[in-house]
Amino acid sequence: MLKNFVVAISGGAGKIGYSLAKSVIKNNGKVILGDANISQGKKLAKKLGKNCLFFHGDLTSKKNIDNFIYNGKKKFKKIDAAIHCAYPRSKKWGTKFENLKAEHLNEDITKQLGGAIIFSQVFMKYFSKRKKGNLIHISSIQGLAAPKFEHYKNTKMSSPIEYSAVKSGVISITSYLAKYYKNKNIRVNCVSPGGIRDNQDSIFKKSYRKSCTSKGLLDSDDLNGTVLFLLSDNSKFINGQNLVVDDGWSL
Ligand SMILES: NC(=O)c1ccc[n+]([C@@H]2O[C@H](COP(=O)([O-])OP(=O)(O)OC[C@H]3O[C@@H](n4cnc5c(N)ncnc54)[C@H](O)[C@@H]3O)[C@@H](O)[C@H]2O)c1
Incomplete structure (x- = not known):
């Protein structure tokens, strides 16, 4: 499906990034796996074999992204597609809304949305x-949509307000860029x-499942089909869109 198709993936050593990298390679494509985590990145790139190149660096920096492209091109001659999966978080990520401090808030928004x-x-x-x-x-x-706060009740988990802001921002820059x-x-x-x-x-998992239609929390592999579709010509005229893969959570 992706014969000789070269995909650069930032955050490629993470849950979603690595899963996508595996699926690109399984479909005969090539991957430039970029990540800030050198040991994990090296280890996973080795597992992926000769059709994967690891690039180490902070991919929120323009200079490093330039080098990421330069190295990828040097190895594979070209880059056909890029997937931005890097997920930088400050030390205080997850702080309750009432206790947020500008310093960490700014770092997270700058690295996550600014980075995108x-x-x-x-x-x-x-x-x-x-x-x-x-x-x-x-x-x-x-x-x-707003988090389903009831899912977090009686757990230590939360969904930060800045995450919602960043993630709606990401949807918004997608349509902006497609049109620009x-x-x-x-695309x-x-x-x-x-x-x-x-x-x-497990309390979270149970209540989360109640908002979904068949599975509840997903495995990262569950996203592969949708991303492969977007990478391929089967989605040639899909541009500026946001495809939701959530087992009905948002219904
Ligand atoms: N995990 C989920 O439940 C979930 C759900 C919906 C959306 N997402 C989104 O998917 C994306 C990937 O999430 P994930 O769950 O795979 O996260 P993850 O933490 O498993 O992986 C993120 C990867 O990004 C790398 N990284 C962090 N900062 C970086 C930087 N500055 N430069 C380069 N690499 C950097 C990390 O080393 C890590 O390997 C994120 O945008 C996240 O918001 C995740």
Whole structure:
């Protein structure tokens, strides 16, 4: 399906990024796996084999994103698509709304939303030069609607207000960019996943399941089909959209 198709994935050593990297390679594509976590990145890239190149760096920095592209091109000659999956979090991520401090709030918003914008800026420049490209952002159900606070009751979990702000921002920059680059043969889309299973509190899992239609929390592999579709020509005329993969959470 993706023969010789080269995909750059930021946050490629994370839950969602790695799952997508595996699925690109399984479908005969090639991956430039970028991540700030060097040990995990190296380990996973090795597992993926010769069709994967690991790039280590903070991919919220323009210089590093430039190098990410430079190294990818050097190895695979070109980059056809990019998926932004990096998920930088400050030390105080998860602080209750009432206790938020500007310092950490600004860091999270700058790195998460600002990072998505800078990542787009650098890749759109590269895709414009190539006269084709495909950029995919990852938002979240928290960007679509208010959190279902009742799911967090009697647990230590929370959903930060800045996460909602960032994730609706990501949906918004997706449609902005798709239209800004009209007639340039570049598509920009977004995927909004529901919660991904990751040893969450069982109380949370149970109440979360009640808002869904068949599974509840998803596995990261559950997103692969949708992302492959967006990468492929089967979605040729889908542009600026946000595809929700949430087992009905948002209904
Ligand atoms: N896990 C979920 O339940 C869930 C649900 C919906 C949406 N999402 C979204 O999916 C995306 C990926 O989330 P995930 O669950 O895979 O997260 P994760 O924490 O498992 O992976 C994120 C990866 O990003 C890397 N990273 C962090 N800061 C970086 C930086 N500055 N530069 C480069 N790499 C950096 C980390 O090292 C890590 O490998 C995020 O945008 C997240 O908001 C996640």
